[in-house]
Amino acid sequence: MINVTNQISRRSLLATAGIAGLASSISTNLMAGHHEKANQLSLPKGTTILFQGDSITDAGRDKKKQIANQQKALGGGYAWMAASHLLIKNPQLNLTIHNRGISGNKVHQLANRWDKDCLDLKPDILSIMIGVNDIWHGLNGKYEGTVKTYEDDFLSLMERTRKALPKTQFVICEPFVLRCGAVNEKWFPEFDRYRAAARKVADQNNATFVPFQSMFDEAVQYAPPKHWAGDGVHPSSHGASLMAHFWTQSVQA
Amino acid sequence: MINVTNQISRRSLLATAGIAGLASSISTNLMAGHHEKANQLSLPKGTTILFQGDSITDAGRDKKKQIANQQKALGGGYAWMAASHLLIKNPQLNLTIHNRGISGNKVHQLANRWDKDCLDLKPDILSIMIGVNDIWHGLNGKYEGTVKTYEDDFLSLMERTRKALPKTQFVICEPFVLRCGAVNEKWFPEFDRYRAAARKVADQNNATFVPFQSMFDEAVQYAPPKHWAGDGVHPSSHGASLMAHFWTQSVQA
Numbered sequence: 001m002i003n004v005t006n007q008i009s010r011r012s013l014l015a016t017a018g019i020a021g022l023a024s025s026i027s028t029n030l031m032a033g034h035h036e037k038a039n040q041l042s043l044p045k046g047t048t049i050l051f052q053g054d055s056i057t058d059a060g061r062d063k064k065k066q067i068a069n070q071q072k073a074l075g076g077g078y079a080w081m082a083a084s085h086l087l088i089k090n091p092q093l094n095l096t097i098h099n100r101g102i103s104g105n106k107v108h109q110l111a112n113r114w115d116k117d118c119l120d121l122k123p124d125i126l127s128i129m130i131g132v133n134d135i136w137h138g139l140n141g142k143y144e145g146t147v148k149t150y151e152d153d154f155l156s157l158m159e160r161t162r163k164a165l166p167k168t169q170f171v172i173c174e175p176f177v178l179r180c181g182a183v184n185e186k187w188f189p190e191f192d193r194y195r196a197a198a199r200k201v202a203d204q205n206n207a208t209f210v211p212f213q214s215m216f217d218e219a220v221q222y223a224p225p226k227h228w229a230g231d232g233v234h235p236s237s238h239g240a241s242l243m244a245h246f247w248t249q250s251v252q253a
Numbered sequence: 254m255i256n257v258t259n260q261i262s263r264r265s266l267l268a269t270a271g272i273a274g275l276a277s278s279i280s281t282n283l284m285a286g287h288h289e290k291a292n293q294l295s296l297p298k299g300t301t302i303l304f305q306g307d308s309i310t311d312a313g314r315d316k317k318k319q320i321a322n323q324q325k326a327l328g329g330g331y332a333w334m335a336a337s338h339l340l341i342k343n344p345q346l347n348l349t350i351h352n353r354g355i356s357g358n359k360v361h362q363l364a365n366r367w368d369k370d371c372l373d374l375k376p377d378i379l380s381i382m383i384g385v386n387d388i389w390h391g392l393n394g395k396y397e398g399t400v401k402t403y404e405d406d407f408l409s410l411m412e413r414t415r416k417a418l419p420k421t422q423f424v425i426c427e428p429f430v431l432r433c434g435a436v437n438e439k440w441f442p443e444f445d446r447y448r449a450a451a452r453k454v455a456d457q458n459n460a461t462f463v464p465f466q467s468m469f470d471e472a473v474q475y476a477p478p479k480h481w482a483g484d485g486v487h488p489s490s491h492g493a494s495l496m497a498h499f500w501t502q503s504v505q506a
Contacts, residue, residue: 222340223323237490245498
């Protein structure tokens with residue numbers, strides 16, 4: 001039985017999973033989506049990549065020594081794994097990869113530190129993974145924002161970014177949860193509205209969309225939810241590795 | 254400083270790292286090697302893949318329930334990670350993926366169980382990662398085999414396999430170590446002879462060669478050896494994820 005987190009069938013999730021630059025040469029029949037053409041990220045020599053987000057991106061990185069490309073500064077999650085795959089596979093590209101994710105962040109907290117932690121770094125590729133705290137902190141009474149707050153704040157952040165960095169390529173990662181740990185029925189169907197908002201933000205900003213929820217909905221066929229994320233929110237090393245694989249496919253497409 | 258395990262320079266290791274089907278579209282300038290053309294593995298619908306080897310492949314798999322495609326039966330290492338990436342990214346291919354690695358195995362122990370644990374499974378793609386015990390058990394006095402034993406046994410195993418499975422595509426993974434934990438100067442330069450033997454076996458059998466040592470020699474630029482393999486031999490989840498990425502690139506090339 002597939003763990004589908006909304007009313008969309010697994011097949012239609014998979015059908016849209018291939019859009020927006022994610023298709024590998026062997027999965028072209030997943031390409032049928034609502035986009036007319038897939039966004040494909042270019043990765044020329046000297047590309048600077050920035051990962052932004054919350055604890056899933058942060059993953060214990062050392063914030064005192066923010067040295068590009070080094071594991072300690074990039075943490076232990078999907079951002080570091082994706083970075084290491086790209087760096088080690090393509091030494092000739094001389095990539096520069098940063099991580100500025102901070103645990104607990106919601107969209108408005110990214111905005112508060114955006115000049116220093118994004119615009120000043122002038123990334124050629126900017127990847128944003130944000131949203132789970134926007135709903136989670138609401139569910140546990142710590143935050144009054146709604147899905148409309150999330151979408152409005154995210155659209156505003158992207159508009160500001162596009163104006164400051166008109167040539168930057170964007171990656172927006174789908175918020176996801178696994179049905180275990182801290183994630184219970186109270187999250188739904190509200191969580192699916194946050195996912196839909198993230199996709200809308202991606203679509204309106206010509207961003208590559210990495211469909212992590214669709215990926216994990218498929219993944220639970222092969223291992224239980226807790227294998228991928230013990231508390232349902234923070235990925236294990238196996239969950240992070242899978243995310244890194246899908247993320248790098250999006251830039252290598 | 255790059256941790257190079259033999260007299261070959263880092264650049265020449267990298268130059269050969271791209272051969273044999275490993276090149277992605279963005280690393281074509283790593284393609285210059287001594288092969289005239291790269292082997293490219295095909296992955297049509299219904300492909301059966303078998304991972305064979307020692308503890309690095311085994312990685313704690315459940316040997317009582319050998320169910321294809323399931324995490325418990327595939328363990329927690331690179332084989333499972335590579336399998337999960339392929340299965341989840343390409344559901345339409347209906348892949349069947351087995352793991353039959355057993356901890357402690359040397360080549361002659363693979364041969365002892367080859368009918369049941371390889372030939373009977375009729376893999377379309379057979380991946381073999383073997384060699385570290387062939388040298389390690391010699392270094393600690395548990396085994397009298399030499400690099401010639403390793404090469405002869407491996408060539409003999411491959412000849413037997415090609416006769417029984419003439420259409421099977423082969424992947425041979427380079428034995429590797431990180432310079433930490435149990436791995437000290439006594440391993441060298443003997444270890445490099447085992448690596449060269451593995452490459453010779455790959456070349457003589459038209460196998461895709463996955464250059465894990467070259468990969469880890471590059472990886473130590475970004476994180477210390479123990480990050481990739483605490484004891485120098487058995488990869489961490491980060492080491493396994495990197496291996497899975499390189500392995501899947503070899504079949505998606």
